[in-house]
Amino acid sequence: MKPLDQCWLYTFIDTDYLHGRTPFDIARKLCVGGADLIQLRAKKSTAAEVLQMADEILPILRDAGVGLVINDHAEVAEKLGADLCHLGQEDFAAVSRPRTPFGLSTHSPAQAEQAVKENPAYIAIGPVYATATKPGVPPVTLDYVRWAATNVKIPWFAIGGINLNTLNDVLDVGAQRICVVSAILNAPDVAEACREFRKRLPS
Secondary structure, three states, X not given: OXXXXXXXXXXXXXXXXXXXXXXXXXXXXHHXXXXXXXXXXXXXXXXHHHHHHHHHHHHHHHHHOOEEEEEOOHHHHHHHOOXXXXXXXXXXHHOOOOOOOEEEEXXXXXXXXXXXXXXXXXXXXXXXXXXXXXXXOOOOHHHXXXXXXXXXXXXXXXXXXXXXXXXXXXXXXXXXXXEOOHHHHOOOOHHHHHHHHHOOOOO
């Protein structure tokens, strides 16, 4: 994969949003569309099932030069040789420090400051807007994105409810890197939706 500071569009294979498609098919479309990173997120799957899915999609990502991120399962990321793993606040507190480079979710400036002390490869800033992928989690609003633009010196990604209608607002307050889940995975043409986001981000 390219260096993380050159990654702008972070996309997802979320098994809750497959809509009858396979992870293999989604991976191929995201790569064609210009994703820089792809996270495999399978909240209802076992570690063994996540490993099997990741093993199937990894060759596609490697051929495209796209980074693979494993959500939650640090042991799967390590076994597979994934580029990164991603952990939430509670997950990071509950597991030993991952050997694989990792990213951390943050929901406030205090969490971001604490997360950076753990030397992650990146942090996620969000959810910026209310989103079905994080039900019940209040949005952090653009204020947190604006704070991150001034105060976070490692790569960070804005996440949560970002779509083509809200993208400019997120970029205008200082975000450069974004994570997109449903606005791409729910689109009729995943590759084209990916391209639409990609062309409005740094090249």
